[in-house]
Amino acid sequence: MRKIFKTFLLSCIIASSITALASAKAAKFEISLDKSRIAIGETAQLALTFYDTQSMPAPDIGNIDGLEIRYVGPSTMMTVLSGQVSTSISHIYTVLPLRTGKFQIGSFSFKYKGDEYASNMVVLEATEEKVMPQEKAPAAPSETINLEDRIFVTLMVNKTTAYVNELIPVTVKLYVNRLNVSDIQLPTFSQEGFSKIEFKEPKQYRENVGDTIYDVLEFKTNIFGTMPGDYKLGPAKIKCSLVERKVGPRGARDEFFSNDSFFEDFRARYEKHPVELKSQDAQLIISPLPTEGRPKDFSGAVGDYQFIFEAGPAKVKVGDPITLRMTINGTGNFNTVLIPRLDNTTGFKVYEPEVKTEDNRKSFKEVFIPETDKVTQIPRATFNYFDTNRKEYRTITQGPVAIQVEKGKEEAPSQVVGPIATAPTLQQPEELARDIIYIKESPGKWREKGYEVYRKKSILMMVPFPFLFLVALYALQRRRNRMRRDVVYAGRIAASRLAKKGIKDLRHQLKTGDPKVFYENLFNVLQSYLGNKLNIPPAGITRDVVDSVMVSRQADQEILGKVRGLFDTCDEARFAFSQIGSTATQDDLGDLEEVIRYFERRKI
Amino acid sequence: MRRPIIYSLATFLLTVAISLFAACYSFGAEQAKEDQNKLFYAANSLYEKQDYVKAIEAYVKILDMGLESGNLYYNVGNGFIKLGKLGYAILCYEKARRFIPQDSDLKSNLAYAKSLVAASAFQVPSKNIIIRGIRKPFKDFNLNAIAICAMIFYIIVVLIASALILNPLLVKRLMLIFLAFLVLFLLNVGAFAIRYYDEEILKHAIVVEKEVECKYEPIDNSTTYYRMQEGDEVIVLKTRNDWRQIKRLDGKISWIKKGAVEEI
Numbered sequence: 001m002r003k004i005f006k007t008f009l010l011s012c013i014i015a016s017s018i019t020a021l022a023s024a025k026a027a028k029f030e031i032s033l034d035k036s037r038i039a040i041g042e043t044a045q046l047a048l049t050f051y052d053t054q055s056m057p058a059p060d061i062g063n064i065d066g067l068e069i070r071y072v073g074p075s076t077m078m079t080v081l082s083g084q085v086s087t088s089i090s091h092i093y094t095v096l097p098l099r100t101g102k103f104q105i106g107s108f109s110f111k112y113k114g115d116e117y118a119s120n121m122v123v124l125e126a127t128e129e130k131v132m133p134q135e136k137a138p139a140a141p142s143e144t145i146n147l148e149d150r151i152f153v154t155l156m157v158n159k160t161t162a163y164v165n166e167l168i169p170v171t172v173k174l175y176v177n178r179l180n181v182s183d184i185q186l187p188t189f190s191q192e193g194f195s196k197i198e199f200k201e202p203k204q205y206r207e208n209v210g211d212t213i214y215d216v217l218e219f220k221t222n223i224f225g226t227m228p229g230d231y232k233l234g235p236a237k238i239k240c241s242l243v244e245r246k247v248g249p250r251g252a253r254d255e256f257f258s259n260d261s262f263f264e265d266f267r268a269r270y271e272k273h274p275v276e277l278k279s280q281d282a283q284l285i286i287s288p289l290p291t292e293g294r295p296k297d298f299s300g301a302v303g304d305y306q307f308i309f310e311a312g313p314a315k316v317k318v319g320d321p322i323t324l325r326m327t328i329n330g331t332g333n334f335n336t337v338l339i340p341r342l343d344n345t346t347g348f349k350v351y352e353p354e355v356k357t358e359d360n361r362k363s364f365k366e367v368f369i370p371e372t373d374k375v376t377q378i379p380r381a382t383f384n385y386f387d388t389n390r391k392e393y394r395t396i397t398q399g400p401v402a403i404q405v406e407k408g409k410e411e412a413p414s415q416v417v418g419p420i421a422t423a424p425t426l427q428q429p430e431e432l433a434r435d436i437i438y439i440k441e442s443p444g445k446w447r448e449k450g451y452e453v454y455r456k457k458s459i460l461m462m463v464p465f466p467f468l469f470l471v472a473l474y475a476l477q478r479r480r481n482r483m484r485r486d487v488v489y490a491g492r493i494a495a496s497r498l499a500k501k502g503i504k505d506l507r508h509q510l511k512t513g514d515p516k517v518f519y520e521n522l523f524n525v526l527q528s529y530l531g532n533k534l535n536i537p538p539a540g541i542t543r544d545v546v547d548s549v550m551v552s553r554q555a556d557q558e559i560l561g562k563v564r565g566l567f568d569t570c571d572e573a574r575f576a577f578s579q580i581g582s583t584a585t586q587d588d589l590g591d592l593e594e595v596i597r598y599f600e601r602r603k604i
Numbered sequence: 605m606r607r608p609i610i611y612s613l614a615t616f617l618l619t620v621a622i623s624l625f626a627a628c629y630s631f632g633a634e635q636a637k638e639d640q641n642k643l644f645y646a647a648n649s650l651y652e653k654q655d656y657v658k659a660i661e662a663y664v665k666i667l668d669m670g671l672e673s674g675n676l677y678y679n680v681g682n683g684f685i686k687l688g689k690l691g692y693a694i695l696c697y698e699k700a701r702r703f704i705p706q707d708s709d710l711k712s713n714l715a716y717a718k719s720l721v722a723a724s725a726f727q728v729p730s731k732n733i734i735i736r737g738i739r740k741p742f743k744d745f746n747l748n749a750i751a752i753c754a755m756i757f758y759i760i761v762v763l764i765a766s767a768l769i770l771n772p773l774l775v776k777r778l779m780l781i782f783l784a785f786l787v788l789f790l791l792n793v794g795a796f797a798i799r800y801y802d803e804e805i806l807k808h809a810i811v812v813e814k815e816v817e818c819k820y821e822p823i824d825n826s827t828t829y830y831r832m833q834e835g836d837e838v839i840v841l842k843t844r845n846d847w848r849q850i851k852r853l854d855g856k857i858s859w860i861k862k863g864a865v866e867e868i
């Protein structure tokens with residue numbers, strides 16, 4: 001039982017740990033300005049962008065001295081990149097400087113639904129003079145606005161000439177102005193003569209082009225030419241869908257805006273129009289690497305690098321590992337950076353290197369095991385690359401690193417000095433004999449043959465009961481809740497119960513009671529039953545009321561007649577003081593029972 | 605008016621739960637009579653005197669009385685080892701393992717017995733990773749203990765679910781606990797199903813003869829398909845006259861003489 005408890009406890013801990021881990025969430029939050037420098041009287045747009053959510057409400061960012069900040073509204077974006085869906089919401093504010101100077105906006109931090117959001121910080125500079133736009137508008141606004149002015153793609157290549165294997169930064173930007181865009185795919189373009197193009201996660205921000213503010217999705221990558229020649233890069237193509245909002249009865253009308261009233265949202269439907277957007281081309285000349293001065297063991301590394309060489313421990317025994325770490329830092333194409341060449345590794349057993357590539361760094365971890373105590377150093381390593389700034393080949397040599405290798409343990413007996421009698425004897429591993437462990441002295445728990453818990457009928461029969469109990473409890477609780485919430489239902493249930501009790505009392509009074517009291521009670525039973533059943537306050541139940549309700553609910557004419565008759569008889573007996581025989585009371589009680597049965601059967 | 609019904613249902617559930625626990629507990633209680641214990645100790649004395657044949661006979665007498673225990677099978681296994689009957693020894697240790705799977709002495713003796721027999725000529729395929737994963741937490745439990753565990757988890761799950769139904773405000777507090785127990789219960793049931801299939805549905809058996817010829821057909825002069833060694837484990841598929849159809853753990857099916865294997 002102790003083991004059972006231990007396993008159970010362990011499972012609980014594991015289950016709760018998994019749940020706790022699963023609930024942890026990282027939340028990304030950025031703030032950006034469309035302009036970092038504006039004149040007094042001008043406004044800038046501040047965007048607070050929350051990633052992986054579209055339900056974040058507009059946060060309260062408070063007041064900043066010297067700035068007037070007003071909330072404009074939210075803007076949502078959904079992107080689908082390589083099957084990965086990412087969403088974001090941007091809350092837009094206008095920022096009006098009230099005086100000149102530099103204003104720090106942010107960083108902001110918020111808590112929402114248990115997630116913590118912390119942003120970066122931006123600086124806005126307010127000047128007296130009007131700031132002229134620095135960037136030329138890719139699409140100048142004109143009086144007639146085309147779709148191409150509202151959504152377009154640009155391709156920017158930082159270099160027009162490069163060497164083979166030299167990294168060329170490429171930026172593709174998708175500009176969107178007041179359009180709903182979804183299903184945005186990664187940019188594609190012809191890559192003949194270039195390495196494989198892999199884009200990083202896009203950056204989203206707002207940019208002011210001319211007088212128009214665009215939502216920008218910026219894709220960045222690095223490529224390199226694999227063959228010399230003149231190449232045309234692009235056009236970059238981006239596939240996406242324009243989401244058109246249509247409001248029902250007014251028919252199909254191209255309307256990309258979403259500023260309709262609340263009620264129109266219910267009638268609105270959305271249509272997606274897939275489009276492929278193309279950018280302009282870029283011309284690139286890829287030059288071959290010069291042959292002059294090229295080292296013999298040049299592996300194709302192009303860029304600007306540093307080479308770090310470390311080995312340790314410096315003092316080891318034969319057979320002990322020494323770790324050699326060679327790190328290439330810098331800027332350039334790390335795809336073509338290979339492990340630096342080591343001079344001579346005789347006397348070492350060398351294992352396959354472990355290669356790790358990070359941003360602007362590639363490291364090689366290699367294990368050396370000295371096979372003899374005669375080795376005194378980790379050999380020298382040489383790294384060659386072509387420096388694109390100096391336009392020449394460079395060679396960096398590091399090492400050798402001095403090490404001290406001692407003889408291993410197995411050679412210990414040869415070091416014995418002195419009389420043999422005192423020499424330490426080498427301890428041999430003890431050889432233990434094997435045999436069976438002795439018999440059990442107690443019989444343990446006896447059990448009748450074939451008498452297992454899971455076969456015992458009495459236990460098996462009890463197994464369904466807890467589950468049935470659960471089902472019954474659920475049904476009962478549901479009924480209770482319905483009784484609380486649904487007055488009509490509660491009334492119907494109460495009607496049947498009270499009617500049964502009333503009829504029982506009336507039967508008793510038939511034998512002993514006064515007919516007047518009998519009819520008084522019969523009237524009460526009928527009134528209370530019909531009131532509960534028809535959801536009318538019992539006090540408001542009269543012959544006419546019941547008549548009109550039953551006619552409207554298409555009750556049987558015969559029953560209707562009996563109800564009318566019962567009301568009449570009751571009134572007569574209660575108010576006219578007429579003598580009524582026991583046969584009549586019996587009949588009236590029968591009529592009452594028939595009426596109740598009818599109502600129970602028909603569910604009126 | 606509804607409360608008494610809920611209370612009576614709750615009382616009923618509690619009664620069922622207590623009965624289940626009581627049934628399981630009483631099940632594990634000692635059922636031995638004086639006679640069985642005396643016989644057991646007498647058999648132990650015979651073993652100590654190295655009269656292994658008589659010791660085994662005494663142990664088997666207890667089995668004939670309809671009682672069994674893990675320790676009893678363990679001692680019988682030891683007796684057979686002393687007599688050099690390794691197949692029977694492994695058979696008894698395997699039987700003991702179904703009662704006391706966590707016993708370290710048993711594990712050691714079984715491993716020792718297996719080390720004395722000739723190594724199997726075939727490779728036993730490893731089991732599916734999911735099945736191994738479900739079995740592992742319960743590997744030291746016998747089938748009865750797993751069943752009792754499942755019942756305990758079952759009652760806990762029902763009790764928590766009842767609390768959640770009666771008071772929905774507890775959902776926030778109890779839902780994680782409920783889900784944890786539900787997962788444990790389902791894992792437990794999965795482990796029980798796997799072990800039940802393995803131990804009760806599949807008829808595992810041990811080869812008890814030194815070297816056995818396994819035939820293509822249940823006929824004496826039929827072609828020998830392969831040979832099996834004493835102590836090898838097989839699954840008995842069916843029995844026909846003096847023959848048993850067996851499946852080796854690598855899946856190869858053949859016929860073997862009835863007395864050459866004994867079911868665990």
